[in-house]
Amino acid sequence: MREKSLQVVITFHTTSAAMAMERLCRARGLPGRLAPAPRDVTSDCGIAWCAPASARPDLESVPGAPEFAGVYELLL
Amino acid sequence: MIYLDNAATTMHKPPCVVRAVTEALESLGNCGRGVNEGSLSAARVIYAAREKLAEFLGCPEPDRVCFTSNSTEALNTAIFGLLGPEDHVISTDLEHNSVLRPLYRLEAEGMGLDFLAADRQGNVDYGQLPRLLRPNTRAIVCTHASNLTGNTLDLPRLGAFAREHGLLFVVDASQSAGSLPLDMTAYGISVLCFTGHKGLMGPQGTGGLCVAPGVEIRPLKTGGTGVQSHRKDQPEAYPTRLEAGTLNGHGIAGLSAALDWIRDTGRPAIHRWETQRMEQFYRGVRDVPGVTVYGDFTRERAPIVALNIGDMGSSQAADILSSEYGIAVRSGAHCAPRMHQALGTTQQGAVRFSFGWFNTPEEVDQAVAAVRSIAEE
DSSP, X not given: OOOOOXXXXXXXXXXXXXXXXXXXXXXXXXXXXXXEOOTTSOOSBSEEEEEEGGGHHHHHTOTTOOOEEEEEEXXX | OXXXXXXXOOOSOOHHHHHHHHHHHHHOOOTTSSSSHHHHHHHHHHHHHHHHHHHHHTOSOGGGEXXXXXXXXXXXXXXXXXXXXXXXXXXXXXXXXXXXXXXXXXXXXXXXXXXXXXXXXXXXXXXXXXXXXXXXXXXXXXXXBOTTTOBBOOXXXXXXXXXXXTOEEEEEOTTTTTTSOOXXXXXXXXXXXXXXXXXXXXXXXXXXXXXXXXXXXXXSOOOOOSBSTXXXXXXXXXXXXXXXXXXXXXXXHHHHHHHHHHHHHOHHHHHHHHHHHHHXXXXXXXXXXXXXXXXXXXXXXXXXXXXXXXXXXXXXXXXXXXXXXXXXXXXXXXXXXXXXXXXXXXXTOOEEEEXXXXXXXXXXXXXXXXXXXXXXX
C-alpha cells in the first residue's frame, strides 16, 4: 500500500496562476510539484501545488506569489 | 519572389519560430486540461509567452495577457466587452475594419460614434479632440499605425487626453507591435490589442489583448476553461475570463520563440532596418513622374509606402508587379475605407509596399526600378 504523508496543497483560480507558482518555486528552490488537485479540496483550477507540509510557511510567504484559491493540509 | 507585403503578414519567419512550432506539434498537450506532462508542457510554454509579451508590451502582469486567434478577435472582445448603446466613442479615420465594424455595429444599436478626421496626408488634428467629447464619452478606440499609409497616431498624447477625461483607451497595435516603441502602461492604454503574425514574427492564428488593472471586460465567448467546471458562468479571473476554448498552443509556442528572437535581435535594430528599407524605397519613387505617394514621411511611422501610378488601377499595378517583376504587394481598399476617403483613393485604391526585417537593399532597388518602369510606360 502506498505510504501517505502530510502535504500542503495550494490551489489556484487559473492555470496561469499555477504556472506562475511553479516558476516562482523553482527559481527560489522551494519544494513541491504540480499535481491534480485532490478531490478532498474545492479547487478552482484543476492543478495544485503539492509539497511536504513543513514547507507551508515558506510557500505562503513567498514574495510575488499568485493569488491562492485555497491552502490545505492533507494526508496524501 | 520579392516579398513586400509584410503589413499583411511577415511571410518569412526566423528559423527558430519554425522549429518551435514543429517541436510543439510533437510534444504539447492541451493547456489546462488535465495535469499530465503533455498538458503541463503546453501550460508552461503558454505562460512563458505571457511573461514575454507582458514585458515586451509594458503590461503589468502576465495574467492580464489574454490570447485570441488574431487582433480582430481581440478588438471585438475589447469593444463589445466594454461598450454599449448608452456610450459614446471617439475613433479616427485611420482605422481598419477590425475596429470600424465592431464600432459600427454598436452604433447601429444606439451608441454614439465620432471620428477624428484625417487630412489628405493622413494626419489627424488632435486639437479637435475636445470638440468631440460628450458627457457619455466612454472610450477612445484607435490604431497605433495606419495599415494603409503607415502614419502613426500619437499614443502618449491620446492616452493623456483619455486619462484627463476618465476615458478608456483601446489601441489596435496590429501594425506596430514588434517594430515601433510601445509601452501600454507608459502610454496610459487600457486595452492593447495585438496580432502575432506581423511584426511580432509569430505564426498566423495568434494574437491577444493586454488588459490594464481595473479594466473589466465582459467575455465575448464562454465555454471550456479547464477550471471551475461546475460554474454556469465564465470564470472571472484573467486570463481565463477571456480564453474559452482550447488555445493555439502550437502557434503560441512559435510566437514565444519569435519574442526571444526579437529580444536577441533588438526591437530598435529591427525598426531601424525596416525604416531604412522604407526610406530607400520612398526616396526612389517619390519624384517619379506620375507616381503619387500617400502619407506623412516627416515623423516616426510604420514601414509602409502606399502609392498609385497615374490613374492606373491599383490592382492592375499590383498584378504587373507580381506577374512581370515577381514583386508581392497589396492593392485595393486594404480594409480601411475612411482612410481612402481622406486620401481621395476610394475608387483607385492604393498599391502598398510594406517592408520587413528580411528585405534587402537589393530587393528594394528592384522594386524602385519596377515602379519607374511601369510609370514610364
